[in-house]
Amino acid sequence: MNHDSYPDNYIRSILNGVKSIAMVGASPVNVRPSYFAFKYLAQRGYDMIPVNPGHVGKDLLGKPFVASLRDIGRPVDMIDIFRNSSHIMPVVDEALTLDPLPKVIWMQLGARDDAAAEKAEAAGIKVVMNRCPKIEYGRLSSEISWMGVNSRTLSSKRAPAPTQGMRLSLNRMSVGGGDTAASDRAAKNKSEQS
Amino acid sequence: MSDRLPGFSTLAVHAGAQPDPTTGARATPIYQTTSFVFNDADHAASLFGLQAFGNIYTRIGNPTNAVLEERVAALEGGTAALAVASGHAAQVxxxxxxxxxxxxxxxxxxxxxxxxxxxxxxxKSFGWNVVWADPDDVASFERAVTPRTRAIFIESIANPAGSITDIEAISTVARKAGVPLIVDNTLASPYLIRPIDHGADIVVHSLTKFLGGHGNSLGGIIVDAGTFDWSTGGKYPMLSEPRPEYHGIRLQETFGNFAFAIACRVLGLRDLGPALSPFNAFMILTGIETLPLRMQKHCDNAKAVAEFLAGHSAVASVNYAGLASDKYNQLARKYAPKGAGAVFTFSLKGGYDAGVSLVSKLQLFSHLANVGDTRSLVIHPASTTHSQLDDAAKTKSGAGPDVVRLSIGIEDKEDLIADLEQALGA
Structure with missing residues (x-):
């Protein structure tokens, strides 16, 4: 898998396919990006599980924190890692001990560990790095267009009027899949330099 | 769900717009409202905290304006855009x-x-110090770089003479200096030149000109290419540091490759206030739907008029990059192969007086201070748009006293040439 840019269909199939998401590094502080990504994904109908050993005994939007992936105690479709690049590998190693394995390991915006990705992919797990599932869900549904963001999708269909907590269709026509976006080229150049 | 890439004309009609969810209206509705109700207190707090997508107040964002923003972002190949009240507002x-x-x-x-x-x-009164460089001499940009340099600003097709800037060469200087390249793409429009493809990090427009295209609505826009890393070197604290007005959010960390557009919205537009009227956004959106058709006609007409003028005995010189003999023709072939735009200058053998006489005799060309209208326009820059510059600066910027500027419209070119012929001949 080329991790410099992702075809929309790859991201779309992941977000359409997974139901449960364990978020490693979820924060109860309501101005942290992990908090509002967690809240957004919960509102869009995902079964969210906050993982953070520092907050066991508390809950996040009604979902109890667990200390580690092993403590979830049930199968989970996707692991969303809200940690710096240097802390990715131990999480992936732990994820690889789960039975059944998760289908997807997602690393947040700014986080990338190619060795960890390779290890996960060797086990048949799909990997996304340096992306935010909230932004990608908002982009593919075009909900993010409210902020003037280029969703890189088109649709001539009338969408249902949005209500709180509804799932949105991600099945819009893509404008090029992001393969050649200037922002992706810049990210690639940066990763080659570093 | 194919990932096939739609063409420019398809994007010009469709990008950002889909049928209205509530009414099914197919044209983009004009959401002429100041404010938007919140679902509940939690929703309001999420919106104010930049945690949820949605509308609060038209000074910060509006659904009609959002369609315009996504449309221009798509046409320019950027990650996001922000519409504002004018091109000048975009620059501020x-x-x-x-x-x-x-x-x-x-x-x-x-x-x-x-x-x-x-x-x-x-x-200057804000303490933002401009250092001038010569767009025909890339080394002059390199020489101007200092530790306080924070950006480089150029026009893709430059006013008033329609000269073409070597965007790639100057983007190399910007990258080496670690600063973003800002390109004003007003005179080209993304139909002719997409500066992001040539290394621009930020694109600005006066939407008033070719994008709106009908001379009826002011507007400006900022497009974020998503290419610049704002976190290095601490040079851009608005993007890299915690924002006290948003509970310590770091915009780049939170919004990634569209953080600059968000900063412009939530720190710039919110606090400075130059919001675009939704009505103007609607007018400009309607204009953009025909941008490819209009822009090609503008360019084809401009080339025909420039060729006519170049062969006229009363004309001393024509500056149009679309002419094979022009010093910018090579750059035009590289950056704007579909056409070299529709704004250019020429000078008359009879000097200043002949220019004044020409302007007064023209019947179809309108004498006014705008460009990029469906109508053909004429102006004498030295006494109008560039009048506040001293003579040396006028000449340096291509607006000497003998220079007349044209903005060629989409009328029949034979009529434009006939009008110029009668005005030059008598």
Whole structure:
């Protein structure tokens, strides 16, 4: 898998396919990006599980924190890692001990560990790095267009009027899949330099 | 769900717009409202905290304006955009995110006269110091770089003479200096040139010109290419540091490759206030739907008129990059192969007086201070758009006293040539 840019269909199939998401590094502080990504994904109908050993005994939007992936105690479709690049590998190693394995390991915006990705992919797990599932869900549904963001999708269909907590269709026509976006080229150049 | 890439004309009609969810209206509705109700207190707090997508107040965002923003972002190949009240407002908002008092930016000397004034006087009073460079001499940009440089600003097709800027060469200087390249793409429009494809990090427009295209609505826009890393070197604290007004959010960390557009919205537009009217956004959106058709006609007409003028005995010289003999023709072939735009200058053998006489005799060309209208326009820059510059600066920026500027419209070219012929001949 080329991790410099992702075809929309790859991201779309992941977000359409997974139901449960364990978020490693979820924060109860309501101005942290992990908090509002967690809240957004919960509102869009995902079964969210906050993982953070520092907050066991508390809950996040009604979902109890667990200390580690092993403590979830049930199968989970996707692991969303809200940690710096240097802390990715131990999480992936732990994820690889789960039975059944998760289908997807997602690393947040700014986080990338190619060795960890390779290890996960060797086990048949799909990997996304340096992306935010909230932004990608908002982009593919075009909900993010409210902020003037280029969703890189088109649709001539009338969408249902949005209500709180509804799932949105991600099945819009893509404008090029992001393969050649200037922002992706810049990210690639940066990763080659570093 | 194919990932096939739609063409430019498809994007010009569709990008950002889909049928209205509530009514099914197919044209983009004009959401002429100041404010939007919240679902509940939690929703309001999420919106104010930048945690949820949605609308609060039209000074910060509006659904009609959002369609315009996504459309232009798509046409330019950017990650996001922000519409504002005018091209000038776009420039203020962009530089407010990049410069602290005492910082510098390098600007091409050949710019719209209004930009030269804004940079020289208004921005100086903010402590934003412009350093001029020559767009025909890339090394002059390199020489102008100092530790306080925070951005480089150029026009893709430069006012008033329609000269073409070597965007890639100047983007190399910007990258080496670790600063973003801002390109004003007003005179080209993304139909002719997409600066992001040539290394621009930020694109600005006066939407008033070819994008709106009908001379009826002011507007400006900022497009974020998503290419610049704002976190390095601590030079861009608006993007890299925690924002106290948003509970310590770091915009780049939170919004990734569209953080600059968000900064322009939530720190620039919110606090400076130059919001675009939703009605103007609607008018400009309607204009953009025909941008490819209009722009090609503008360029084809301009080339025919420039060729006519170049062969006329009363004309001393024509500056149009679309002419094979023009010094910018090579750059035009590289950057704008579909056409070299529709704004150019020429000078008359009879000097200033002949220019005044020409303007007064023209019947179809309108004498006014705008460009990029469906109608053909004429102006004498030295006495109008560039009048606040001294004579040396006028000549340096291509607006000497003998120069007349045309903006060629989409009328029949035979009629435009006949009008010029009668006005030059008598």
């Amino acid at each position: 908002v962009v530089l407010q995110q990049l410069l602290q008092p005492g910082d510098e930016f390098i600007a091409a000397r050949k710019l719209y006269g209004g930009s030269i004034n804004q940079f020289t006087h208004a921005f």
